[in-house]
Amino acid sequence: MIYTVTMNPALDYVVDLPHFNIGDVNRVENEHIFFGGKGINVACVLKELGFESTCLGFTAGFTGQELQRGLKEELKxxxxxxxxxxxxxxxxxxxxxxxxxxxxxxxPIVEKDDFEKLLQQIKNMNDEDILVLSGSVPSSLSQNVYCDLLEVIANRKIKTIVDATGQLLLDTLIYHPFLIKPNNHELAELFHTEIKNIEDIEKYARKLQDMGARNVLISMAKDGALLIDENGVKHLQGVCRGEVKNSVGAGDSMVAGFIAGYLSRLDYHETLKLATAAGGATAFSNGLATQAKIYELLKQL
Incomplete structure (x- = not known):
């Protein structure tokens, strides 16, 4: 089973309007509500690619009840x-x-007893399971919580994937996550440097691998993606062609595509292609990627 952890999920209220003017009344042309959160996005795209997963995390209040309902009844x-x-x-x-x-x-405000429940869920995972940790952490929790979760399965065969930024990501590298996926801007921030070219991206991606990550996937927007796989082999992939409509969830879709490719026993080059197509399918849609759009774009690569 694949488990996705979204510590701080959300109801995403998305509005379209021709001109947004600060200080004025702005009337929207279109509006949508999505059940959001990076781990939830990963779960949705995995389902499109034929892989079931279980969403973990915390909810609270009437908005939390609505999110729980939406996960089960609308997103299935x-x-x-x-x-x-x-x-x-x-x-x-x-x-x-x-x-x-x-x-x-x-x-929400997550207390110690709440977090202990999540820890127990992680402890109950089986050795062949996959754990995806993605997104921000509620302010009520320590920024070490990803490490706390990884510590309880440190000696297990569970494959872990971390999609986070800054110190939250760096602290997890001692647990040798199977995959990490910063983008090129986040990569520069991790090392407090300026990245000027693909050689710089490869250099710092390999540093992350030296620090403990097994596979390092760097998304580079219009410049495609770079993967340093667990064998040290570099893979480069250009972007799909299409009109960008939405940036929300594209990175999460890449993570889902990578997991699906790996579980389908594709080699790392083909896995990167599927991840790229999944990311593009979300970027070129008003919502998350669909199976049809992913495979349409995959033909371009």
């Missing part, structure tokens, strides 16, 4: 989300106008 995902007593599942507003603007909520 398996869920073992933990409903906590304080705070509320956040509402994130995403404004599509001249530029994309996001306003993100705080999230």
């Amino acid at each position: 995902l398996m869920s073992q989300m933990i409903q906590v007593n304080q705070g509320m599942t956040r509402i994130n507003m995403k404004i599509h106008s001249q530029q994309e603007t996001e306003i993100n909520g705080l999230g």
